[in-house]
Amino acid sequence: MEVWELYDREGNPTGRRICRGEPIPAGYRYLAAEVWITDGAGRLLIQQRSLAKKAFPGRWGMTTGCMVVGEDSRQGAAREVAEELGIAVEPRELEFWRRFVRKEAIWDVYRLCRPAALEDLRLQGEEVLQADWETPAQIRERAAKGEMVEYPEFLALLAQAEKEWLP
Numbered sequence: 001m002e003v004w005e006l007y008d009r010e011g012n013p014t015g016r017r018i019c020r021g022e023p024i025p026a027g028y029r030y031l032a033a034e035v036w037i038t039d040g041a042g043r044l045l046i047q048q049r050s051l052a053k054k055a056f057p058g059r060w061g062m063t064t065g066c067m068v069v070g071e072d073s074r075q076g077a078a079r080e081v082a083e084e085l086g087i088a089v090e091p092r093e094l095e096f097w098r099r100f101v102r103k104e105a106i107w108d109v110y111r112l113c114r115p116a117a118l119e120d121l122r123l124q125g126e127e128v129l130q131a132d133w134e135t136p137a138q139i140r141e142r143a144a145k146g147e148m149v150e151y152p153e154f155l156a157l158l159a160q161a162e163k164e165w166l167p
Contacts, residue, residue, distance in 0.1 A: 003069045004030045011099075011106050017069055024104040031067040033077035033108045035094065036157075037087075039115040042167045043133040046142075047084065049149070050129050058129070060142055061149035073108035085131060086122025087114060100153060109157070111165065136162050 002020040005013050006028040014028060024030060037045040044062070051057045063084055067076035074091040081089050094110040101107075121131055134142075136158050142148045143155065 002066065004066060005069050007031055007106055009101060011101075020066065029102070029104055029106045031071075031073055031076070031106050031108070032064065033067065033073040033080065033110060034062045034064040035077050035081050036062050036097070036109065036111045036161060037081070037116075038111065038113050038161075038166060039133055040113050040167065041115075043135055044139065044161075044166070045085070045114075045116070045131060046134055046139065046148075047123075047131040048129040050125065050127055052126060056149045059149045060139075060147050064149075073106075074110065077108070077110050081112070084124045084127050085116075086120075086124075087116055089114065098153075098157065100151075107151075111161075136166065 003017050004020060006016040006018060008014055009029065016028060018024070039045070046060045047063060048060050049056055049058060063081050065076060065080035067073055071079065074094050077094055078089045078091040081087050089112060094112055096108065097111050098109040099106065118131060118133065123131060139148065139158060140155070143150055148154070
């Protein structure tokens with residue numbers, strides 16, 4: 001069972017902990033991270049969530065996960081990339097991009113340039129059904145069909161990535 005540290009709105013650890021699945025007490029937040037992986041040629045690595053997932057089964061998205069006690073978001077993001085995709089990455093390789101503070105979560109977004117052949121990925125079956133390299137236009141098409149895990153800033157982030165760091 002995953003144990004999460006709880007944080008205040010500013011991202012400071014409070015010393016309080018809960019097990020994954022327990023309700024988040026009012027005023028507290030858990031820490032999560034998302035990694036946008038590019039191949040350096042204008043495509044992003046997206047993954048389809050397992051059909052067994054409680055949240056967004058079968059939807060496509062970036063690599064995401066919740067941090068466990070003892071991890072900062074960079075360490076946890078590196079762990080999630082390794083677990084879900086089989087891509088070894090050192091935390092220092094992840095470039096911090098954005099932070100979103102939600103009612104119950106602090107969501108850190110990182111980017112990583114790491115070309116990888118799809119056949120070399122080692123997908124974590126209980127988390128990931130499949131993965132694919134797609135252009136922002138292809139991702140927008142998926143979003144329009146309701147196939148992506150989206151959050152309010154998702155399409156704006158995609159446009160920002162195109163403008164600032166995707167070739």
